[in-house]
Amino acid sequence: MAWLAAGEGYEITLEDGRVIARRVGGRQLKTLPKALRDSAEADRLRQLAEWLDRHAASCVAQVDAWMVSSLPVPTELIARVWPDEAWQAALRDMAVVGEDPDEVGFLRDVTADAELKVVDLDGETVRLSPRTVTLPHPVLLPDLDDVRDFAADLGITQKVEQIHRATWTRPDGSHGPDCERPETATEVRDYAGGKFASRFGLAARATGLGYRVSGGYATCKVRDGGRSTEASVWIGEPYWDGESETGGLSWHDEDGRAVRLSEVGPVAWSEGMRMAAALYAGRTIEEGGDA
16 A cells, blocks of 8 residues: 555554554554654555455455355456455455366466466466356365365465355265154254354354354255255243253255255355354363362
8 A cells, every 4th residue: 555644744554454664755653653643544554444444354254155155157257356456355265166066276376367366276377267167165176185185285264264164965765863754854953052152152053153143043044056045043932031051953945944854055064063062062061080
């Protein structure tokens, strides 16, 4: 960012989200002079920094939504937003799939004419020009462990948790000891019974993790295989002020009907289990001989 005149012989700018100053044409000062701290110019820069933080967070959230839904994204859209540093940081090194489902690579650059430069799984830099690309959920990637090892060898780091996102695969033929009739079961209780000192604390953990709290449930919506599914975990009555604990995990369709476990899609299953596990991880751990 350019240096801006701030009066009294000073110039100010933003560096890593904070306002810094220097004498006109001189070296950067170690601290912001008192005369500038409450100036209108410094205040405007702080507001800009806050907006940039919100913008960066919204870019990450949008890319995360594309990834979780595995919806095709127009390459022209990616080319349009790529010059924006916040968008670029969110998109860079994401695994993308072109028109060929075996065409998997890590996004490294995008040209103005919507040509993608990716590093494929053979370590070669290739150029792709598909009409749309998909940012696949990791549970949909074949040989995920190999992809993770390759990403580690390349030193891949992602703003959006994709390659190293925790995943769960729905078991075949059974759904755990709590399911008496696996073929008609609609609830998983692997992460039920996690005790919290208060329902407020459990709800706060859910919202802090980015999940929606509605009534007595923590929920997350997932678009999987062309249909929308909502996973929900019981967290207690909304105005209960005593101890609370996590309940079962279930999935519902767009009309609110419970979905049989055998019919839950792979992404919806993984994301629902991820939510339930993350809530359960914050439970109160008993200590001592009776724990």
